[in-house]
Amino acid sequence: xxxxxxxxxxxxxxxxxxxxxxxxxxxxxxxxxxxxxxxxxxxxxxxxxxxxxxxxxxxxxxxxxxxxxxxxxxxxxxxxxxxxxxxxxxxxxxxxxxxxxxxxxxxxxxxxxxxxxxxxxxxxxxxxxxxxxxxxxxxxxxxxxxxxxxxxxxxxxxxxxxxxxxxxxxxxxxxxxxxxxxxxxxxxxxxxxxxxxxxxxxxxxxx
Amino acid sequence: xxxxxxxxxxxxxxxxxxxxxxxxxxxxxxxxxxxxxxxxxxxxxxxxxxxxxxxxxxxxxxxxxxxxxxxxxxxxxxxxxxxxxxxxxxxxxxxxxxxxxxxxxxxxxxxxxxxxxxxxxxxxxxxxxxxxxxxxxxxxxxxxxxxxxxxxxxxxxxxxxxxxxxxxxxxxxxxxxxxxxxxxxxxxxxxxxxxxxxxxxxxxxxx
DNA sequence: AAACAACTGAACTGATCAGTTTATATATCC
DNA sequence: GGATATATAAACTGATCAGTTCAGTTGTTT
Numbered sequence: 135x136x137x138x139x140x141x142x143x144x145x146x147x148x149x150x151x152x153x154x155x156x157x158x159x160x161x162x163x164x165x166x167x168x169x170x171x172x173x174x175x176x177x178x179x180x181x182x183x184x185x186x187x188x189x190x191x192x193x194x195x196x197x198x199x200x201x202x203x204x205x206x207x208x209x210x211x212x213x214x215x216x217x218x219x220x221x222x223x224x225x226x227x228x229x230x231x232x233x234x235x236x237x238x239x240x241x242x243x244x245x246x247x248x249x250x251x252x253x254x255x256x257x258x259x260x261x262x263x264x265x266x267x268x269x270x271x272x273x274x275x276x277x278x279x280x281x282x283x284x285x286x287x288x289x290x291x292x293x294x295x296x297x298x299x300x301x302x303x304x305x306x307x308x309x310x311x312x313x314x315x316x317x318x319x320x321x322x323x324x325x326x327x328x329x330x331x332x333x334x335x336x337x338x339x340x341x
Numbered sequence: 342x343x344x345x346x347x348x349x350x351x352x353x354x355x356x357x358x359x360x361x362x363x364x365x366x367x368x369x370x371x372x373x374x375x376x377x378x379x380x381x382x383x384x385x386x387x388x389x390x391x392x393x394x395x396x397x398x399x400x401x402x403x404x405x406x407x408x409x410x411x412x413x414x415x416x417x418x419x420x421x422x423x424x425x426x427x428x429x430x431x432x433x434x435x436x437x438x439x440x441x442x443x444x445x446x447x448x449x450x451x452x453x454x455x456x457x458x459x460x461x462x463x464x465x466x467x468x469x470x471x472x473x474x475x476x477x478x479x480x481x482x483x484x485x486x487x488x489x490x491x492x493x494x495x496x497x498x499x500x501x502x503x504x505x506x507x508x509x510x511x512x513x514x515x516x517x518x519x520x521x522x523x524x525x526x527x528x529x530x531x532x533x534x535x536x537x538x539x540x541x542x543x544x545x546x547x548x
Numbered sequence: 549a550a551a552c553a554a555c556t557g558a559a560c561t562g563a564t565c566a567g568t569t570t571a572t573a574t575a576t577c578c
Numbered sequence: 579g580g581a582t583a584t585a586t587a588a589a590c591t592g593a594t595c596a597g598t599t600c601a602g603t604t605g606t607t608t
Binding site for chain 2: 163165248250252260289292299303305310311324325332336
Binding site: 146168169170180181184188189190 | 594595596597598599600605
């Protein structure tokens with residue numbers, strides 16, 4: 135009990151293995167990424183990998199879980215409830231769009247969607263750490279804004295689902311399917327502004 | 342030239358092969374579905390399959406192409422430009438939502454997204470026969486409505502991208518990820534009404 | 549230095565699977 | 579009926595890959 139660095143450390147090379155696996159799985163997917171690729175990438179022996187993880191499946195799940203959690207951290211900076219509503223929504227939309235369109239956000243989405251049948255828990259983890267968090271954060275913000283009389287929303291849950299969808303506006307699907315590999319700032323601004331305009335038009339207080 | 346049933350028929354069992362492949366690929370995906378599964382399902386010999394298709398990849402592409410075309414037909418019944426705008430949008434939204442949430446629409450989406458890296462042309466085909474058609478159809482309808490003074494839209498392309506996104510409103514991602522396997526009519530109606538309300542609020546002509 | 553744990557490399561097993569081959573059978577056409 | 583195209587069954591090849599094994603090495607602790 136003399137308090138070693140990290141008590142539950144399961145082995146010196148745990149992180150190497152996870153990093154290698156993340157890199158390979160994110161590049162090649164579950165089927166496409168072989169265990170031999172991973173050990174090569176991780177600079178670790180196969181026996182070591184299998185001393186940490188009983189099989190490839192569980193290694194993949196661990197990577198996916200970590201990746202989803204990272205995603206969550208990136209997407210979920212609190213909305214500033216102070217100041218102008220339009221400004222707050224614009225800021226939130228910006229964060230969302232930029233995350234949706236980022237390489238890592240994109241690739242996680244592709245893999246999670248593609249593997250969600252084989253690994254139902256991945257779908258759950260992804261949803262809970264991504265869309266559900268955004269939704270909850272938005273709902274909280276909107277509730278407050280309604281209480282303050284700055285918005286008028288009858289169905290807050292619906293509104294909290296609509297706003298992120300508006301922030302995709304055609305760009306997301308094009309990126310996911312590989313029709314484009316980048317978006318310009320102008321396109322992003324156009325989508326954001328369109329989303330905020332529409333949202334405020336529907337739920338903003340009149341006069 | 343005595344007009345046989347189908348002139349270009351490449352072999353008697355072409356359709357059987359394609360049907361079997363569709364069934365297996367739609368159930369198990371590209372990697373998950375083996376060629377032996379397919380020939381068993383199709384009731385055809387392996388040699389026959391390989392006399393039609395040089396490899397598994399091209400067979401998959403053919404299936405995907407056919408499936409995308411079928412999707413297109415299902416989703417693209419023309420919007421009735423006559424009558425009430427609200428009614429026309431509601432009807433169009435209904436068709437979209439119900440297609441998005443259908444088993445086949447769902448499964449095609451999962452597979453296309455998951456395989457779009459390995460098969461870039463699938464992403465193209467899917468986009469062209471699905472989202473692009475909807476978008477075009479909507480843009481045409483909206484243009485007409487603007488000309489008739491029934492809507493006021495500055496950026497028609499943006500509006501044509503926004504409306505389908507509004508029709509997903511959280512349900513789609515939950516279904517895709519396997520968090521739910523069905524939606525009630527009430528939920529669908531709520532999403533549709535919410536989409537139409539918001540869209541008309543933004544683009545409807547005022548008083 | 550002795551003891552113990554973690555790690556390595558490389559060979560191996562067993563299974564799966566895409567694609568081929570061949571000898572045989574069944575339609576179809578004239 | 580005879581010729582030609584198409585289909586079949588089943589065995590086979592070659593490659594890939596997950597997971598195991600083990601004899602030996604490295605690092606850590608006391």
